[in-house]
Amino acid sequence: MSQISGSPAAPVTADDVQRAVRLAVDALRPALAADWDVRAGSLEWSCWETVEHLADDLFSYAAQLGPEPPPATDDVPFAWTRQRPGGPANVIFADRGHGPAGLLRVLEACGALLTVVVRATSPRARAFHGFGVADPEGFAAMGVVETLVHTHDVAEGLGVAWEPPADLCARVLARLFPDAPADVAPLPALLWSTGRADLPGRPRPTSWRWYSSPRPAS
DSSP: OOOOTTSTTSOOOHHHHHHHHHHHHHHHGGGTTSOTTSBOTTSSSBHHHHHHHHHHHHHHHHHHHOSSSOOSSSOOOOOOBOSSTTSOOBSOOOOGGGHHHHHHHHHHHHHHHHHHHHHHSOTTOOBOOTTOOBOHHHHHHHHHHHHHHHHHHHHHHHTOOOOOOHHHHHHHHHHHOTTSOSSSOHHHHHHHHTTSOOBTTBOOOSSOOOOOSOOOOO
C-alpha cells in the first residue's frame, strides 16, 4: 500500500524543498522595508546573514550531489569565506545593492537548484555530509529543515508570522530526527530538536544533530 504524501513516513521530496522555500519567501517578503541587520532570533547572525547562510546551505546540498559520482568522504572543495568575524562561512553572498528583495531572489534561486538536482538524481546516489552520508531524500530533508528553522529565526528577528505546515515538519522529523518527541505538535518538536525552544519537562538541548543516513530498507 502506498504512503499518502502527508504521512510522516512518506518520503521527503524535491517538491517539499520547492514548497518550503516558496513559503519562506512569501512569509518574509512583507518585511522588505524592515532592518535586516537585526539579530535573527536566538542566533548571533543578522537576518541578512541568516538568509545568506540558508541560501548557501541549499546551494551546497545541490552541489554535493552534482559530481559523478558524488563525493562520499568529503565536501566539494569550494572556497568558503566570512564577511566578518563570527559571521557565517559561505560560498553564496547576495549583492547588498539589490536590498532584501534581491536577497530573497538569491534564496529562491538556490532553492530551485536543490529542487532540480534532487529531482534529477538517482535515489541510489550517496554523498558526504558530516551528519551521515546521505541520499537525495536526505539532502532534500536537510534543505527543508534549514529552510523551516532559519525562516523561524529570521521571522522572529523581523517580527513577521511564520507557521510552516505541520505535515512538512512531521516528515522531516521522521527522516532526520528519529528521537524527536512524539507527544507534541511537529513544529514545536522541530524547534526543540534544533535547540530553538523549550518543551514542558524538556529544557532545550545545548547541542543537537540530525541523522542524514538513508532510512533502513523495510
